Amino acid sequence: MRLHCEVEVVSRHLPALGMRNRGKGVRAVLSLCQQPRSRAGGEPGDRPRACLLISTLKDKRGTRYEQLKENIEQFFTKFVDEGKATVRLKEPPVDICLSKANSSSLKQFLSTVRLAHRGCEVNAQLSTLTPVKTSEFEKFKTKMVITSKKDYPLSKNFPYSLEHLQTSYCGLVRVDMRMLCLKNLRKLDLSHNRIKTLPATIGDLIHLQELNLNDNHLESFSVDLCQSTLQKSLRSLDLSKNKIKALPVQFCQLRELTDLKLDDNELIQFPFKIGQLTNLRFLSAARNKLPFLPSEFKNLSLEYLDLFGNTFEQPKVLPVIKLQVPLTLLESSARTILCTRIPYGSHIIPFHLCQDLDTAKTCVCGNFCLRSFIQGTTTMNLHAVAHTVVLVDNMGGTEAPIISYFCSLACYVNSSDMLK
Template structure:
């Protein structure tokens, strides 16, 4: 039985000597081995019942392929497994007095390996055949690859898994029609490039890649970006997203929950609108959505602070002279309640408190120019905005050299509309 991970062996005598450990693990192969009579360090182990000798733990590194051996039988003081689901654990030995700290391991493999180590500590039989004490081959350490680039079908692995330690995986021009579920087991993945394939739908389990920072889906057949992904751990990790050259018509309003996004590419899609809460992407610095079908920009677009903006080749319409008036008098109970809840941020709400459809309504509320909110009672007007007001560098909107685009504004009352009428001139 073997386990591939990073290992740091810490002596508990170091603090008493005024020394500190290195604080960094090294890539290693852990093997649960059968000790041979010639390898037993102490005579008391000879003649185990049934001809069996106690198992030992062999830690081998690229610099020390022969490895360092540690006895296990009745020699483990404590297991630390609080973070085993993250591929981390520590085994504290009695003799020598060291802590063997494991990290970046496959969580399921780590659990199985620790179970076998427990059995060895108790002197019980281990179902998995034990290995012999032999040096580890160099090829074993190839499983520690952190980057893999595949750019053709013939190189795509069909019969073997991806190295668990991958942090950067690119599989382009491989003809993939769906995301390979084996990729979703790569818990250390930080960059996933699936560009130039035929993927039509993204599994929600991509959101389980808790360290994923860059996702490239350029040139696929995607028609949507699911709400589940917007509400996954990608909210905390995703920095760069490339959805260019797909068939996406709209992004869900929940897309704006990806608060850590700094770079977003949406070129060459079929977008007819941006999420109207676009302004919530406070960290966004680079936005490209050229050659789409955007007629207007949402009102909250003016809250962005970009370094680079490209909206060339969209079908922007001329602002309307007259606004669309959808005011209700008097306000419905739903409208009045929604405005109160949204304006007072101290009032919590979730599906456990109010019906789910009401949560959806509150989540799609529009923001008035005065900062208040409106649900179904509002005035909608359009105006022209110079894109340099939200971006340092602006690619021309059209071949005529323009840098202006129409923007939708909402007004919660006639008074707000009258007070802001100069915006629409």
């Protein structure tokens, strides 16, 4: 039985000697092997002993720990679902720290080691005690860059340990499902292909931090992706040079985003809750069809902003009035739920009501409004939200129209100077 992972062997004598371990694992192959009878000792009818062999690319013959039976002091498996575990041996007094392993393979390997420790029969699962081949370490590649169709692997899988995968100019029309099995993936570059849709299972890549989809044929970014584990992991997203007209309001749940590129699409609006992207620092949406910015755009705090080449309209003189007097029961209830932050979900109230609450507008006073509001347009200097601003037009302007909402006539009157 073999396990591919990173290994660090830490001697427990080091602290007593005033020394510290390196704190970094190396790529290795762990083999649970059967010792030769000449080394295992005992009578001919005795059961062969299991030993643990740790082989690296520099030492393919490996380091052998010959005694496993009743020689394991403790297993540390709190993070086994993340591919991490530690096996503490009694003699020699070392901790064998494992990381970046396939979680299911790691669980199976530890289960077999535990049986060997108890002296149970594990012969059927033991490997031969032979040096590991160099080809075994090909599975440890962390980065793969493919930039032509002829180099794209068709007959073999991607190395499971990949953390950075780039497949550009390969003519892909869909995301290869084999990529979605790469659970260690942190950067996925699918730029310069012909991909039209994204599978929701991209959201299962729990460590994915950078996703590059530049120059494809995408027309949308699905709600499922916005509500996946990408909410906690995704830092950089490049959707430039596609055919996207709008992003769902749920897009603003990707709150770890720091870098967002939307250049050269067909955007007619930003998600109106874009102000919830509090970690966003770099935003580029040049050469789209944006007529105005949403009111919550004012809540952003950017280092770099590029909105050049959009079809910004002149602010309208007259506001759009959609006030309802008195407020409907739906409007009044929605405002109460949102203002008091009462939790809601489709398991509590009907789904269409959840959608209404998710798309509620924010008044300049901080309250919320659903269908009863006044809508006004003014301009804002983009330097108010960004340190560096690319000029909006060829005339040297840095101002853009912005939509504002007012939950009542009083709010509109009190803020009327904003709309002059």
